[in-house]
Amino acid sequence: CKYEYVRNFEVADKCLPNCWIVVRLDGKNFHRFSDDHKFVKPNDDRALVLMQRCAESVMNEFKDVVIAYGQSDEFSFVLKKTTTQFSRRASKLMSNMVSLFSSSYVYHWKEFFGDIPLLYPPAFDGRVVLYPSDQNMRDYLSWRQADCHINNLYNTCFWSLVQDGGCSPKQAEEQLRGTFSSDKNELLFSHLRSTTTVYQRCTGKALF
Amino acid sequence: CKYEYVRNFEVADKCLPNCWIVVRLDGKNFHRFSDDHKFVKPNDDRALVLMQRCAESVMNEFKDVVIAYGQSDEFSFVLKKTTTQFSRRASKLMSNMVSLFSSSYVYHWKEFFGDIPLLYPPAFDGRVVLYPSDQNMRDYLSWRQADCHINNLYNTCFWSLVQDGGCSPKQAEEQLRGTFSSDKNELLFSHLRSTTTVYQRCTGKALF
Amino acid sequence: CKYEYVRNFEVADKCLPNCWIVVRLDGKNFHRFSDDHKFVKPNDDRALVLMQRCAESVMNEFKDVVIAYGQSDEFSFVLKKTTTQFSRRASKLMSNMVSLFSSSYVYHWKEFFGDIPLLYPPAFDGRVVLYPSDQNMRDYLSWRQADCHINNLYNTCFWSLVQDGGCSPKQAEEQLRGTFSSDKNELLFSHLRSTTTVYQRCTGKALF
Amino acid sequence: CKYEYVRNFEVADKCLPNCWIVVRLDGKNFHRFSDDHKFVKPNDDRALVLMQRCAESVMNEFKDVVIAYGQSDEFSFVLKKTTTQFSRRASKLMSNMVSLFSSSYVYHWKEFFGDIPLLYPPAFDGRVVLYPSDQNMRDYLSWRQADCHINNLYNTCFWSLVQDGGCSPKQAEEQLRGTFSSDKNELLFSHLRSTTTVYQRCTGKALF
Numbered sequence A, B, C, D: 001c002k003y004e005y006v007r008n009f010e011v012a013d014k015c016l017p018n019c020w021i022v023v024r025l026d027g028k029n030f031h032r033f034s035d036d037h038k039f040v041k042p043n044d045d046r047a048l049v050l051m052q053r054c055a056e057s058v059m060n061e062f063k064d065v066v067i068a069y070g071q072s073d074e075f076s077f078v079l080k081k082t083t084t085q086f087s088r089r090a091s092k093l094m095s096n097m098v099s100l101f102s103s104s105y106v107y108h109w110k111e112f113f114g115d116i117p118l119l120y121p122p123a124f125d126g127r128v129v130l131y132p133s134d135q136n137m138r139d140y141l142s143w144r145q146a147d148c149h150i151n152n153l154y155n156t157c158f159w160s161l162v163q164d165g166g167c168s169p170k171q172a173e174e175q176l177r178g179t180f181s182s183d184k185n186e187l188l189f190s191h192l193r194s195t196t197t198v199y200q201r202c203t204g205k206a207l208f
């Protein structure tokens, strides 16, 4: 066929061999999505478990995923270094994962949110990142966890001040601005509740 | 945060300026998916219109899509050359589109398939292809249409032979093996039905 | 051979079809190189013509180069859109060009600089840039020419002030700081020499 | 300047962090170049040492090169994993190295070839390859050495048969066709000269 030459404009995108392949997904505009669906603040159990359910779907399809780690509106999937799935083509891996995750989100919504209607289909972005060494790989996971912890600490303080501490959102924000983790841990501990009850929203699933 | 260095492993993937950006999606293993959901052969109207509905969702989000063209289990979205959405980052554009398309597929399933249950969440792959000239862009669309037409012609003949011609699938396949388009047009015309009734499954939507 | 697997770590780098391929070379640290070899300021004829000689060597090897444009310590080679040399592999094209240019520079030095010894082998960097449209291609050349003109104008004024106007380099720099092209054209015209004698250092060679 | 937008068509090409960066250079058409300059067969000492001299120039400029390994018309430079030279931009690293190597080849020719004239400037191609692990890196070097050894063995046998064994090139080729390393080692040992005198052309220079 005389038009077939256009196929040559496609570019090869194989991942460098012997690297960990991470596919990270993140909810598009979940600030609004979580508002629209009245997610509990700061952490909504149903949303969290739904995300985990979607990750499970992905892991059932992609047997070379060795760790999946999720928090907030994001999920990271780590493929083993030696995977040859889709010949390591980055677009194929990433698009299939983000697609299945997204369709699963709608498919399983009702199991976790019951009668609360899903107002519109959500979207997630996806990206591929390569990590050459195990140390880099561990540090990636630590990075996402630290991010999770920092957000959680802030959010937990913020909503504690608002919900239990009688602050307005504006006052809460002002009180927390510029504080360090230690301050926030202190705040949680002394005034509001023990840090031991800080919500553990970070979830991981290891399949080594 | 001492782990943040891992962000530097992300790579820039901006699309070359002044090129048409095509994002093509294609159903993962829709051979099986269409069987499992007993799609009408060769072309299932409901499936077709559902695909169009999903494309509409994508086009509502991505205002820079100027043409969307779909057939079978695939859809191509053409972004205008000058788009700056997501700073032209290929992964961002592609992942958001494939994600929204996929979640929409599940979200709108019931509107088109009614009581026929969706047995599992489907997945689509995605890719980005750049076309420098308008001629290349037109040829791309012609390529997908030719592909559509060739498939349609074959499928229509095949199912005509099976459904109206009393052939077994094996016999139909044997009869069509090695035939040219002209043979198949002839076959459709003389023995079975006029080519004028060949199902027009190819659908396009232009927004120039 | 059991080590041959390492070849798979090489990555494909074919240039997008139907684009102009530009390879631009630029002298490494020619600020120092031109000082060390006492190049005439602002424009040394011998250096200029040597650069042109090297470009000629490159063009004799690369028959698909349709324009070469040089100024100062740089040269741009434009390959026609349809070139298939080295299967359009970017690294192959660029490395062969920069290599031949560099070896030619040393090879032909004596023809232009006579007894002035070449103190050490020079180096040039190289890069590949793609331009989808003819307008982009023209604008690229205009860009390099504008750059050339701006530099020439500044340099010519600067050295005129120093050599003919009795300024110290510091005074000349101060006098020119913040001036516009029009000021500099005026300065050249009224005080020193007519702009018509502004050195035409920009050189191009078209082979359309 | 209204043309400056064309700079945005340049693409980022930073090497993945925490990988060994290998730049391999290889002589363009050295089959002919070595004939034209009557290189001794199979291994010409002068050519070999000139290559080493060029590698030295490169290593003096690029302090992050930790190993350089050369054989025949090629040289590989290994940059340490942590190098930040040129911000790890692949084109910059590779082009500067291949350029300096090439200009050095001409610059130092006379020191090794004396009165034998250099008939034309030679060219080398260049490429960048990344290796994530130390094992991959070692295997790369083993690969180039194995290649060296296989070529040397063949060449040494071939030229022994021709020069000492009274064969025509055609006869020598026929006699060696399909032989294994062991056959060739045997041949060298029993009939011509001891394998201990097989020319050690592979050269390496480690700077760990």
Ligand SMILES: Nc1nc2c(ncn2[C@H]2C[C@H](O)[C@@H](COP(=O)(O)OP(=O)(O)OP(=O)(O)O)O2)c(=O)[nH]1
Pocket (backbone or CB within 6 Å): A026, A027, A028, A029, A030, A031, A032, A034, A035, A039, A040, A041, A042, A043, A044, A045, A047, A048, A072, A073
């Ligand atoms: N209330 C509530 N909000 C949540 C929960 N999980 C995530 N979110 C919200 C909080 C954040 O506004 C948002 C996640 O932050 P992102 O940085 O991903 O921003 P967002 O998704 O809005 O924008 P993006 O499209 O990713 O750039 O999702 C939850 O469990 N409860």
Ligand SMILES: Nc1nc2c(ncn2[C@H]2C[C@H](O)[C@@H](COP(=O)(O)OP(=O)(O)OP(=O)(O)O)O2)c(=O)[nH]1
Pocket (backbone or CB within 6 Å): B026, B027, B028, B029, B030, B031, B032, B034, B035, B039, B040, B041, B042, B043, B044, B045, B047, B048, B072, B073
């Ligand atoms: N019965 C029926 N089947 C359809 C219809 N539209 C698409 N299909 C099926 C026919 C093909 O087997 C399949 C599309 O072909 P593909 O080349 O995309 O293969 P498939 O999706 O199975 O594999 P892939 O994962 O894309 O490599 O979908 C339809 O309307 N009716």
Ligand SMILES: Nc1nc2c(ncn2[C@H]2C[C@H](O)[C@@H](COP(=O)(O)OP(=O)(O)OP(=O)(O)O)O2)c(=O)[nH]1
Pocket (backbone or CB within 6 Å): C026, C027, C028, C029, C030, C031, C032, C034, C035, C039, C040, C041, C042, C043, C044, C045, C047, C048, C072, C073
């Ligand atoms: N005197 C004199 N100098 C020249 C001539 N042509 C070029 N140059 C010098 C002036 C500039 O300092 C330098 C070219 O500027 P670049 O921006 O390329 O800087 P340079 O090569 O020093 O650094 P780079 O390694 O390219 O980043 O070469 C000439 O004909 N005469």
Ligand SMILES: Nc1nc2c(ncn2[C@H]2C[C@H](O)[C@@H](COP(=O)(O)OP(=O)(O)OP(=O)(O)O)O2)c(=O)[nH]1
Pocket (backbone or CB within 6 Å): D026, D027, D028, D029, D030, D031, D032, D034, D035, D039, D040, D041, D042, D043, D044, D045, D047, D048, D072, D073
């Ligand atoms: N006589 C002789 N020839 C040599 C010596 N070193 C290299 N050569 C020649 C033998 C080979 O024909 C050639 C290197 O093989 P290559 O595979 O690199 O091929 P060539 O450079 O001809 O083509 P290319 O442009 O790299 O694809 O150089 C030497 O010391 N003596």
Ligand SMILES: O=P(O)(O)OP(=O)(O)OP(=O)(O)O
Pocket (backbone or CB within 6 Å): A026
């Ligand atoms: O948390 P991230 O990585 O999504 O950070 P971002 O600031 O949203 O950046 P990006 O535009 O890469 O999604």
Ligand SMILES: O=P(O)(O)OP(=O)(O)OP(=O)(O)O
Pocket (backbone or CB within 6 Å): B026
């Ligand atoms: O029709 P396509 O482009 O999907 O063709 P394919 O043979 O499925 O190839 P690919 O592995 O690129 O999806």
Ligand SMILES: O=P(O)(O)OP(=O)(O)OP(=O)(O)O
Pocket (backbone or CB within 6 Å): C026
């Ligand atoms: O004139 P250029 O393009 O070389 O500009 P530069 O500021 O030297 O930038 P680069 O680091 O890309 O050579």
Ligand SMILES: O=P(O)(O)OP(=O)(O)OP(=O)(O)O
Pocket (backbone or CB within 6 Å): D026
């Ligand atoms: O020995 P190499 O790696 O140069 O092998 P080649 O067969 O010359 O291949 P290439 O076209 O990559 O130089």
Ligand SMILES: [Mg+2]
Pocket (backbone or CB within 6 Å): A026
């Ligand atoms: Mg983000």
Ligand SMILES: [Mg+2]
Pocket (backbone or CB within 6 Å): A026, A027, A028, A029, A030, A031, A073
């Ligand atoms: Mg988000």
Ligand SMILES: [Mg+2]
Pocket (backbone or CB within 6 Å): A026, A027, A072, A073, A074
């Ligand atoms: Mg997020």
Ligand SMILES: [Mg+2]
Pocket (backbone or CB within 6 Å): B026
């Ligand atoms: Mg496919």
Ligand SMILES: [Mg+2]
Pocket (backbone or CB within 6 Å): B026, B027, B028, B029, B030, B031, B073
């Ligand atoms: Mg499909």
Ligand SMILES: [Mg+2]
Pocket (backbone or CB within 6 Å): B026, B027, B072, B073, B074
């Ligand atoms: Mg398909």
Ligand SMILES: [Mg+2]
Pocket (backbone or CB within 6 Å): C026
């Ligand atoms: Mg520069």
Ligand SMILES: [Mg+2]
Pocket (backbone or CB within 6 Å): C026, C027, C028, C029, C030, C031, C073
């Ligand atoms: Mg320079």
